[in-house]
Amino acid sequence: HQAEEAASRLQPATTTDGHTLEIAANVNRADQVPRALEQGAEGVGLMRTEFLFLERDHVPGEDEQFGVYQAMVQALGGRPLIVRTLDIGGDKQVPHLNLPAEENPFLGVRGARLCLQRDDLLLPQLRALVRAAQTGPLSIMFPMISTVDEVRRLKARLAEVQRALGLTGTAIPVGIMIEVPSAARLADRLAPHVDFFSIGTNDLTQYTLAVDRQHPQLAGMADSLHPAVLRLVADTVTGARRHGRWVGVCGGLAGEPLGAALLAGLGVQELSMSVGDLGAIKALLRRHGLAELQDLARQALDMDDGEQVRALGARLRSAAE
Numbered sequence: 001h002q003a004e005e006a007a008s009r010l011q012p013a014t015t016t017d018g019h020t021l022e023i024a025a026n027v028n029r030a031d032q033v034p035r036a037l038e039q040g041a042e043g044v045g046l047m048r049t050e051f052l053f054l055e056r057d058h059v060p061g062e063d064e065q066f067g068v069y070q071a072m073v074q075a076l077g078g079r080p081l082i083v084r085t086l087d088i089g090g091d092k093q094v095p096h097l098n099l100p101a102e103e104n105p106f107l108g109v110r111g112a113r114l115c116l117q118r119d120d121l122l123l124p125q126l127r128a129l130v131r132a133a134q135t136g137p138l139s140i141m142f143p144m145i146s147t148v149d150e151v152r153r154l155k156a157r158l159a160e161v162q163r164a165l166g167l168t169g170t171a172i173p174v175g176i177m178i179e180v181p182s183a184a185r186l187a188d189r190l191a192p193h194v195d196f197f198s199i200g201t202n203d204l205t206q207y208t209l210a211v212d213r214q215h216p217q218l219a220g221m222a223d224s225l226h227p228a229v230l231r232l233v234a235d236t237v238t239g240a241r242r243h244g245r246w247v248g249v250c251g252g253l254a255g256e257p258l259g260a261a262l263l264a265g266l267g268v269q270e271l272s273m274s275v276g277d278l279g280a281i282k283a284l285l286r287r288h289g290l291a292e293l294q295d296l297a298r299q300a301l302d303m304d305d306g307e308q309v310r311a312l313g314a315r316l317r318s319a320a321e
């Protein structure tokens, strides 16, 4: 099993019928990139920038952020990098920002909503990202999108920053996280505004099933394999395809064997996961045909709950077979 993984993790994740998925890692720091590449990552599909704020006692300035993003671009040596703008709020609280307490932080001023209220946070980050994008491939991704208008306004902000810096020559791909049911259901309306989607299955699960992702008593209910979540993934892919956009997944489901198999079957083209999951997921995809995974996904969409979906997992081949 381990030998198979080691042999295949540097090979592309090509299914037995010749379809290749892009496999990326969720990495926040440049010094973690060498290990991610060693484990088979082909790029970084999610760099969470909250850590820049969480591990300091101050808001990092434009130059400080630029240094961090540029180091990441360099470490990747030309491979793709997706940097997500600040996703503060909900479970990610930054004491030194002194944000007002909220009754329901997960349904409050979180992610893109906060950035749209706070130019002092958004603009230095966008300036740093636009400058870092001059040094190598870098895509910008906005979290917690729930309306089309948010995307329009964030893109207008980005365009203003590019103009102000005189850096309009480099086209920077822009994507959004799909992690709220409204965004998944409106994927066909959102797609014309962006270059790609990345599905955040952690939040999409909590918002679809109305289960706090950290609730100690409800952990078993926060099931990303629930058909209600999988149907929203299917909606997202359908909406994106209508406009020729690609869809990735950077939530935890991408790093679970059955999850990755179903996501591939639903038409997702990129999977971004924790470094430790890369080898097993690549090996699994290389053991199956896409047609077979599509069939599995079709069946999963017609189940009652995550338990029934999990039972389908018995049809996946293990390395020993």
Ligand code: PEP
Residues within 6 Å of the ligand: 046, 048, 087, 179, 199, 200, 201, 202, 203, 204, 250, 251, 252
């Ligand atoms: C997600 O919600 O699935 C996701 C990738 O974002 P985070 O876990 O950082 O909220």
Ligand code: MG
Residues within 6 Å of the ligand: 179, 200, 202, 203
């Ligand atoms: Mg999220």
